[in-house]
Amino acid sequence: MAIATISPVTGELLMSFDELTPEELEDKLARAAAAAAAYRLTTAEERAAWVLQAAERLEEESDAVSRLITTEMGKTLHAAQDEVAKCVRGLRFYAAEAPKFLQNRPGDAHSVGAKETYVTYQPLGVILAVMPWNLPLWQAMRFAAPALMAGNVGLLKHASNVPQTALYLERLFRDAGFPDGVFQTLLISARRVEQVLRDKRVAAATLTGSEPAGRSVATIAGDEIKKVVLELGGSDPFIVMPSTSLERATDVAVKARCLNNGQSCINGKRFFVHADISEEFIEMFVAKMGALVLGDPMDAGTDVGPLATESGRSDVEGYVDDAVGKGATLLVGGKRPDRAGWFYPPTVLTDITPDMRLYHEEVFGPVAQVWTVASLEEALLIANGHPYGLGSNLWSEDDAERALFVRDVQSGMAFINGNTTSYPEIPFGGVKRSGYGRELADLGMREFMNAKTVWVGESADGAS
Ligand code: NAP
Numbered sequence: 001m002a003i004a005t006i007s008p009v010t011g012e013l014l015m016s017f018d019e020l021t022p023e024e025l026e027d028k029l030a031r032a033a034a035a036a037a038a039y040r041l042t043t044a045e046e047r048a049a050w051v052l053q054a055a056e057r058l059e060e061e062s063d064a065v066s067r068l069i070t071t072e073m074g075k076t077l078h079a080a081q082d083e084v085a086k087c088v089r090g091l092r093f094y095a096a097e098a099p100k101f102l103q104n105r106p107g108d109a110h111s112v113g114a115k116e117t118y119v120t121y122q123p124l125g126v127i128l129a130v131m132p133w134n135l136p137l138w139q140a141m142r143f144a145a146p147a148l149m150a151g152n153v154g155l156l157k158h159a160s161n162v163p164q165t166a167l168y169l170e171r172l173f174r175d176a177g178f179p180d181g182v183f184q185t186l187l188i189s190a191r192r193v194e195q196v197l198r199d200k201r202v203a204a205a206t207l208t209g210s211e212p213a214g215r216s217v218a219t220i221a222g223d224e225i226k227k228v229v230l231e232l233g234g235s236d237p238f239i240v241m242p243s244t245s246l247e248r249a250t251d252v253a254v255k256a257r258c259l260n261n262g263q264s265c266i267n268g269k270r271f272f273v274h275a276d277i278s279e280e281f282i283e284m285f286v287a288k289m290g291a292l293v294l295g296d297p298m299d300a301g302t303d304v305g306p307l308a309t310e311s312g313r314s315d316v317e318g319y320v321d322d323a324v325g326k327g328a329t330l331l332v333g334g335k336r337p338d339r340a341g342w343f344y345p346p347t348v349l350t351d352i353t354p355d356m357r358l359y360h361e362e363v364f365g366p367v368a369q370v371w372t373v374a375s376l377e378e379a380l381l382i383a384n385g386h387p388y389g390l391g392s393n394l395w396s397e398d399d400a401e402r403a404l405f406v407r408d409v410q411s412g413m414a415f416i417n418g419n420t421t422s423y424p425e426i427p428f429g430g431v432k433r434s435g436y437g438r439e440l441a442d443l444g445m446r447e448f449m450n451a452k453t454v455w456v457g458e459s460a461d462g463a464s
Contacts, residue, residue, distance in 0.1 A: 001160040001161070001189065002016060003018075003160045003163050003187050003189070004016035004160070004161070005071065005161070005163060005164055007071065007341070008074030008297075008305070008306040008308050008342050009296055009306055009340070009341045011310065011340060011342070014071070015164065017163045018187070019192075020188055028184050029155075029196070030201075031180060031181035032126045032153050032181050032201065032202075033125075035153050035179055035180060035181030035182045036125045036153040036181075036201075038179065039123075039151060039152075039179055040123050042179075044098060044099040044102050047148060047149050048094075048095040048096075048099065050148070050173075050177045050178045051094060051149060051176075052095045054091055054173055055092050056176075057172060057175060058088050058091070058172060059088045061172075062081065065165075066081045066083070066084050067080070069083060069084070069136055069137060070297045071164075072161065072162045072163075072165055073133050073134065073136060073162055073308040074261060074341075075261055075297060075305055076297045076303070076305050077297060077299075078300070079259070079260060079297075083135055083138050084137060086138055086422075086424075087137050090141050090145050090424040090440075091145050093145075094145040094146055094149045094445070095149070097442075098146065098149035098445060101446070102121055102149075102150070104120045104121075104454075105119040106118045107119065107453075113457070114455045114456055114457055115458050116455075117453070117454065117455045118453075118454050119451050119452065119453055119454070121150070121449040121450070121451055121452075122151070122450045122452055123150050123151035123152040123449060123450075124152060124203040124227070124450060125153065125201075125202075125204075126152070126153045126154075126155060127143075127147055127152050127153065127154055127155070127203060127204050127205065128155045128157065128193070128196055128202050128204070128205040129143040129144070129154055129155065130190075130193055130205065130206070130207040131143070131158050131208055132159050132208050132209045132210075133158075133162045133308055133309075134263045134264060134265075134308065134364075135260065135264070136158065136162040136165040137165060138422070140165075140166075141169075142428070142439050143156075143206055143208075143439070144173070146439075146440070146445035147445075147448055148173070149445065150445055150448060152448050152449075153181065154182070154183045155184055155186055155196065155202070156169060156183070156184070156185045157190075157193055159209075160189065160190075163187060166185045166187070167185055169183070169185060190213065193217065194220050197224065197226065198220060198224055202226070203448075204221075204227040205221055205226065205227075205229075206228065206229040206231075206439075206447075206448075207228065207230055207232075208231040208265075209231075210232065210233060211232050211233055211433055214232045214435060227447070227448065228437070230435030231265070231435050232265075232388075232390075232430065232433060232435040233390070233433070234266055234390030234434050235270055235361070235362045235363075235386050235388045235390075236266055236267065236268050236270070236388075236390055236391040236392055237270050237271075237272055237379065237382075237383035237409070237411075238253060238268030238270065238271045239271075239273075239379045239383070239393065239394045240271065240273045240395045241274050241376060241394070241396040242274050242276045243397035244397060246277060246280055246284060247284070248395075250281060250285045252395075252419050253268060253271060253285055253288075253368070254285065254288045254289055254292070256393065257269065257289070257346070257366060257368045258289070258292060258304050258366045259419075261304050261305050261308075262316075262344075262346075262363075262367065263307065265390055265434075266391040266413075266420045266421070266422070268368075268419070268420070269363060269367075270371065270382075270386070271285070271368055271369065271371065272382065272383060273370060273371070274372075275373065278370075278372040281370075282331070282350070282370055285348065289332055289333070289368065290333070290346070292304050292346050294346075304345075304366055305343075306342040306343045307343070307344055309342065312342065312365065313336070313342040313343075313344050315363075315365075316344050316364065317336065317344065319357055319358045319367065320334050320349070320358075320367055322358070323358055324349070326353065326355055326356050327353060328350065328351050328352055328353075328356060329349065330347070330349055331349070331350060332347060332348050333345040333366070334347045344365050345366070346366040347368065348367075348368045350369075352369045352371060359386075362388065376394075376401050376404055377404075380404075380409060383409065384409065384410040388430065388432060388433050389410045389411045389430050389432035389433075390411060390413065390430035391411055391412070391420035392405075392409045392415065392420070393415050393418075393419070393420055394414070394415075394416045395417055396417070397417075402416050410431060411430065411431065412430035412431050412434060413428065422440060424440055424441070425440075425441060427441045427442075427443040427444060
């Protein structure tokens with residue numbers, strides 16, 4: 001894939017970039033390794049000051065950065081502004097909280113015959129981050145903020161269609177005062193990830209993206225015995241029970257499916273609605289999905305912008321056509337508009353069956369599947385039959401239903417009466433084919449740290 005900014009609104013090539021030459025890549029790796037040796041010796045307070053400086057700058061530059069994100073991948077400007085604000089919040093969170101996460105964890109010295117025992121958290125070194133375009137700033141930031149606070153050094157291989165955002169991130173951290181080489185962007189194609197990951201100077205990797213990319217990186221990391229965190233796809237269930245407010249549940253259902261133009265791993269993608277309320281739910285949901293304004297993402301009145309790439313739109317169309325061809329009922333949308341750019345309308349399908357591709361896969365666009373179910377147990381049975389297990393949603397006022405949902409839903413995150421969202425303060429991640437490991441909060445930061453056990457015996461002369 002060419003490394004270039006191509007407007008999703010017009011299809012026009014706006015800016016293209018040359019890949020790093022082998023010599024330039026070697027220079028970046030050497031600088032990262034040299035930086036890691038010195039950066040691990042900095043104090044948490046020094047690192048927090050740089051992270052706070054990055055937050056200040058990003059806040060000041062928020063307008064231009066939001067516009068850049070919208071230009072490169074087509075999300076609405078207000079969604080891009082929210083994304084930038086979340087990054088500022090994430091940076092400030094780690095600057096404030098990471099020093100606590102880095103404190104030693106004391107153990108029970110007496111039971112292991114020691115004078116003292118504790119776990120101390122130390123950085124691993126150079127970490128490679130392979131990131132997707134859908135939240136081009138936040139996905140990278142939720143790696144970078146904890147990694148840099150931990151004393152690690154970052155190498156970012158961003159998606160090829162967001163090169164300007166990728167370069168902005170490198171500039172942001174450099175201008176915030178981080179030492180040379182602590183955070184670098186690598187403009188390389190996906191096929192060169194293997195070389196970087198196998199390089200002895202690289203300690204570990206994190207990948208957010210599709211299942212095939214995750215499998216490839218995990219295979220190489222396994223071969224090299226290097227730690228890897230995978231944040232992959234999702235087809236999150238959104239379960240609506242009779243005790244909830246339908247007005248609220250349908251409002252959030254629309255948001256859940258169409259946020260980020262329907263291109264988020266944690267979009268609610270499969271809606272399971274109890275039979276007692278399904279007719280009313282479907283009527284309200286379809287009306288609200290159909291009323292969304294599809295248009296230029298820079299316009300304040302636009303609800304849904306174009307999909308990010310031409311191939312992404314073809315994929316979405318392929319899923320819908322396949323389902324309709326096999327008997328799914330199309331209630332709204334389902335037809336690309338007659339205009340330039342990679343637009344696809346909010347779409348609702350019912351009568352989904354296992355022979356349809358979208359039953360088992362992920363549709364990365366504003367296409368909702370609605371099931372009518374007789375019980376929460378039935379909803380969970382179908383929901384858990386999917387290979388992915390990232391987020392999940394329940395709308396219910398019933399304590400027993402909530403407890404059953406938390407116990408039995410196969411997902412890394414369970415949200416009740418609220419939309420699935422990533423917050424710096426709480427862990428994020430999935431199970432099954434959605435990947436492994438966690439991002440954010442203390443757990444995310446510790447993924448790329450050596451939890452070193454220290455055991456100190458009594459001195460030979462008995463002195464303390
Ligand atoms: P993708 O094709 O997997 O791309 C993601 C990144 O991986 C890009 O930087 C890409 O580089 C690189 N890449 C692709 N193939 C690779 C390979 N074989 N080896 C190494 N690197 C490779 O993903 P996408 O389709 O752009 O993004 C959408 C997917 O990401 C969806 O499945 C979505 O659910 C998932 N996602 C998950 C999360 C989460 O937190 N769980 C968050 C956001 C998105 P190039 O651009 O150069 O190809």
